[in-house]
Amino acid sequence: xxxxxxxxxxxxxxxxxxxxxxxxxxxxxxxxxxxxxxxxxxxxxxxxxxxxxxxxxxxxxxxxxxxxxxxxxxxxxxxxxxxxxxxxxxxxxxxxxxxxxxxxxxxxxxxxxxxxxxxxxxxxxxxxxxxxxxxxxxxxxxxxxxxxxxxxxxxxxxxxxxxxxxxxxxxxxxxxxxxxxxxxxxxxxxxxxxxxxxxxxxxxxxxxxxxxxxxxxxxxxxxxxxxxxxxxxxxxxxxxxxxxxxxxxxxxxxxxxxxxxxxxxxxxxxxxxxxxxxxxxxxxxxxxxxxxxxxxxxxxxxxxxxxxxxxxxxxxxxxxxxxxxxxxxxxxxxxxxxxxxxxxxxxxxxxxxxxxxxxxx
Numbered sequence: 543x544x545x546x547x548x549x550x551x552x553x554x555x556x557x558x559x560x561x562x563x564x565x566x567x568x569x570x571x572x573x574x575x576x577x578x579x580x581x582x583x584x585x586x587x588x589x590x591x592x593x594x595x596x597x598x599x600x601x602x603x604x605x606x607x608x609x610x611x612x613x614x615x616x617x618x619x620x621x622x623x624x625x626x627x628x629x630x631x632x633x634x635x636x637x638x639x640x641x642x643x644x645x646x647x648x649x650x651x652x653x654x655x656x657x658x659x660x661x662x663x664x665x666x667x668x669x670x671x672x673x674x675x676x677x678x679x680x681x682x683x684x685x686x687x688x689x690x691x692x693x694x695x696x697x698x699x700x701x702x703x704x705x706x707x708x709x710x711x712x713x714x715x716x717x718x719x720x721x722x723x724x725x726x727x728x729x730x731x732x733x734x735x736x737x738x739x740x741x742x743x744x745x746x747x748x749x750x751x752x753x754x755x756x757x758x759x760x761x762x763x764x765x766x767x768x769x770x771x772x773x774x775x776x777x778x779x780x781x782x783x784x785x786x787x788x789x790x791x792x793x794x795x796x797x798x799x800x801x802x803x804x805x806x807x808x809x810x811x812x813x814x815x816x817x818x819x820x821x822x823x824x825x826x827x828x829x830x831x832x833x834x835x836x837x838x839x840x841x842x843x844x845x846x847x848x849x850x851x852x853x854x855x856x857x858x859x860x861x862x863x864x865x866x867x868x869x870x871x872x873x874x875x876x877x878x879x880x881x882x883x884x885x886x887x888x889x890x891x892x893x894x895x896x897x898x899x900x901x902x903x
Contacts, residue, residue, distance in 0.1 A: 547662035551670025559678035568636045569682055575628050576686045580693045583621030590616035618701050619848040626844045629716050630837045637720040638744050641727030643737040644671045668897045679720050687713050711847050718882040719840035725889035732893040752837050759831035767824045771816040839878035846875050
């Protein structure tokens with residue numbers, strides 16, 4: 543079987559991850575923080591639910607009067623929105639810890655050469671290590687979601703079918719986000735001579751794309767497009783001072799008031815067009831920069847999936863509001879979805895090419 547070596551390597555890597563002390567420590571911390579986030583989210587959900595019930599009782603009253611408007615019932619998805627923030631940070635650290643020494647560990651122990659002496663190909667090694675890491679990430683996300691469901695049931699909160707679809711998609715999106723950081727760590731492990739340099743390179747890339755790019759994104763956009771257009775107003779100069787004209791009865795000096803009067807309608811239309819074009823251009827630059835940030839892509843897609851009234855993607859499952867809303871949502875976040883898929887592939891491709899060309903002696 544050609545794939546036998548691949549599956550053997552993947553199985554070994556998966557078991558090594560599950561028995562690794564550093565993986566278990568980070569996983570335990572990850573699960574604890576996930577449980578804390580879930581508990582906070584459940585408390586917030588229950589508070590909103592109580593306020594919703596109070597509003598309903600106040601609106602309907604004892605006589606059952608039909609209200610002009612109805613308050614919106616809180617969604618269980620709010621609980622997982624809080625969970626997504628810690629997933630993007632601590633989950634990224636877990637993924638980096640899993641991948642930074644996958645190849646350097648073999649180099650340092652000089653086991654890579656002996657491994658290649660077996661009837662196994664190089665591509666099976668790198669692919670098997672990547673597959674084992676992916677399975678470990680899926681395991682970590684799966685355990686976190688199982689604990690989340692257990693806490694929901696413990697508090698007598700039962701999601702409906704639509705919410706179950708969205709929560710499952712939230713798990714898939716979380717795996718895609720963590721795969722980006724895992725592939726970064728796998729790449730640095732491949733190009734580095736030792737594990738120490740690999741973790742340093744991985745953290746530098748992590749901090750650059752997660753913190754540095756969002757900070758400089760706004761500055762870069764402002765430098766490229768310049769200052770926003772000024773509002774077309776002109777000032778009527780105050781009248782020239784006359785003796786005692788600027789004093790009140792107490793002899794205090796009254797400062798002249800500068801009156802601002804807008805230009806005519808044509809001038810305002812020109813200003814609105816220039817302002818709209820300016821902010822559209824700046825928004826496009828901001829969007830292009832932030833698309834390079836995996837955390838931003840993850841939060842954008844997860845927010846759309848976990849948004850009750852924001853519409854949903856047509857292929858996301860049952861319970862979504864309309865096809866038009868699904869298309870609008872897809873138009874807004876398709877770049878983020880594409881980035882979550884492309885980034886892991888790019889970093890893994892670099893690791894794959896480097897490993898295939900590596901001189902192993």
